[in-house]
Amino acid sequence: MMRQKLLVFLLLGLSIFGACTSGHRLGVRYLDRGRLRTETIPTDFIDARGGIVSPHIRSVKFSRLDSVDFPGNNPDRMKIHSTAIELDFTRPIARYSPEYYTAYTVHHVEKAIAYYNGLFEGRIDFNALEDYRDLEVMFGDVPLFSSPKTFIFEAGSNPSPSLFFHEVGHRAFWYLEGEWPKVRFGGLSYIHMGLLEYFTVSLNDSPVVGEDFLPVKTIRNASWLYPYPAPDSLRLGTTMSLLAESYPEAMRDPQSIVYRYWRATTETYKDFLDRAVDNHRGGMIVTSTLWRIREQLGRALTDRLVAQAILTLCIYYYALPRVCFCITRLSKIKDF
Ligand SMILES: [Zn+2]
DSSP: OOOHHHHHHHHHIIIIIITTTETTTTEEEEEEEEEEEEEEEOOBBTTTTTTTTOOSOOOEEEEEEEEEEGGGGGGGEEEEEEEOOOOOSSSSOOOOOOOHHHHHHHHHHHHHHHHHHHHHTTTTTSSGGGGGEEEEEESSSSGGGGSSEEEETTTTOOTTTTTHHHHHHHHHHHHHHHHHSOOOOSSOHHHHHHHHHHHHHHTTTEEEEEETTOOOGGGGEETOOOOOOOOOGGHHHHEEEHHHOOOOHHTOOOHHHHHHHHHHHHHHHHHHHHHHOOOHHHHHHHHHHHHHHHHHOHHHHHHHHHHHHHHHHHHHHHHHHHHHHHHHHHHHTTTO
């Protein structure tokens, strides 16, 4: 009997810790089109001393979110304050622990970088934007404020990998726009958003973006029809209304992060709420079109088509001055 009790105790212990990690692998869970999926991911980026070794990540810190400020009531200058939590990768990783979410983040950031490197022939230097090599992972109740540098998780949540693919997509497109080949998408325009989100949904092999990290009403889905030109439902004002409807309690508390963000955005952009298209939701006009093409042509061909279209856009931009130069020279020689 005693032996049986000991066995039950051991099995229980294993189900809490051991079930998650096995050698250099970790069992993770995430939502995929409403269903909770389980996947085993490699964790070979953790070395024997419990450090994280990655070609694109210099450091990862974990913390608990304490508060968020919006200096000057500007929603784009968000400042997050948090308290550090020590990570210990020398022990088995318990599900939903800080180590679990950190490993989940590192794996998917690397996966997205490898995907972009393959499609863009290694021409995007992910280490060029130095700041993004130091990642922050944290527990907090506002995962919608995650960014390419800071990933916020609600404790016990099962966010879709689209979170990481989207954020790494920003990094890729900032490089393409700013460093090389300097494709002018107009900053964070909805062309930028729509093209990067195609790669998000294609890599995730699911048209849904945002499960278990965006408010349900703001989840995006490339299998829906997003008409062009953008209807009023895709304007910034509608997004802010959907945000307010998603957090009825927080909207009654003037000190809550969501309320202060909502107020900062609606006040700062009051002249644009009814005119400007929300880039994240408006980008789905492009993404959903490409998703429908992907359904016809398949993933490999469409991925390559979209990547090559972006890379080739600049041939005309850079070739034009040379063509003009040649025509000028020829006109002088041939006198035409
Ligand atoms: Zn974004």
